[in-house]
């Protein structure tokens with residue numbers, strides 16, 4: 001997931017008109033943080049896996065290649081790296097890579113946590129891991145196990161979270177809103193409190209990887225999504241993160257991501273749509289200068305929701321879902337209540353279904 005750095009809110013117009021609407025995105029010399037999708041293997045087989053774990057025929061970067069890339073980030077003055085997968089701990093050298101970043105980069109990790117026992121949690125704390133983002137797809141054990149295709153996965157994830165919290169590591173639980181967990185979403189938000197987690201993320205379902213293949217079973221219409229989200233009561237001490245109206249951010253201007261094979265794709269949710277070059281052949285900052293990457297950072301969007309522009313300080317919503325449903329990187333985000341125009345988000349465009357077969 002992407003944590004959005006918020007832009008300062010715009011000033012009202014000279015005539016006192018509301019402070020919203022198109023504005024130039026800030027021009028960064030380099031992204032705030034880099035997401036490293038370090039592998040494409042996992043011990044689970046989730047129906048909604050965007051990485052389509054296990055499907056790639058291309059080799060992942062080796063330990064030495066990732067260390068060379070980390071050296072490049074440090075030399076360029078990057079401060080923040082976010083690791084995800086696949087499941088990062090499924091890679092035997094992952095702790096070695098974390099140790100390589102120690103005291104040079106601020107590190108957060110997205111994981112399903114089932115491979116985190118008491119001793120690993122203590123080692124992660126010693127390695128300075130600031131926060132774990134743990135994929136837990138439902139508060140009902142049977143639904144979690146159905147989504148991961150792995151009996152016992154709910155108990156295993158919860159055990160990993162408890163080990164992390166006992167070691168003093170902050171945990172955000174991440175759920176993806178789908179037809180399976182929408183009826184129990186309040187229970188899911190309450191679960192964050194029960195598990196001593198200070199953040200809960202409710203993420204949208206993206207038509208990528210196996211989620212695309214299972215779209216008919218998992219997807220919801222926008223009104224169904226909003227009905228699940230509206231009226232949620234967030235327990236005290238817990239922060240809810242979501243990216244629907246009025247918080248539909250366009251964070252393309254600040255992000256970078258690299259796939260397990262070394263392709264620079266800007267954001268993990270763009271991995272099937274763009275490729276700005278491979279970091280084993282050129283520097284990340286050379287790929288940052290790719291014309292399409294520059295266009296996506298420029299807030300070049302045909303229309304946007306005034307409310308979301310005001311709360312997020314950015315313009316037009318998520319570029320990945322806009323492209324998926326329209327084939328245009330400049331289109332408004334159809335997950336926006338102002339721009340959905342009756343589009344049934346349960347139905348994927350023909351071209352996307354062809355791509356996925």
Ligand code: SF4
Nearest residue numbers: 042044046049086087
């Ligand atoms: S746990 Fe995450 S990486 Fe593993 S299969 Fe499920 S979605 Fe993919």
Ligand code: SF4
Nearest residue numbers: 251252267318319320
């Ligand atoms: S595609 Fe762009 S707007 Fe969407 S989550 Fe990624 S960085 Fe943010």
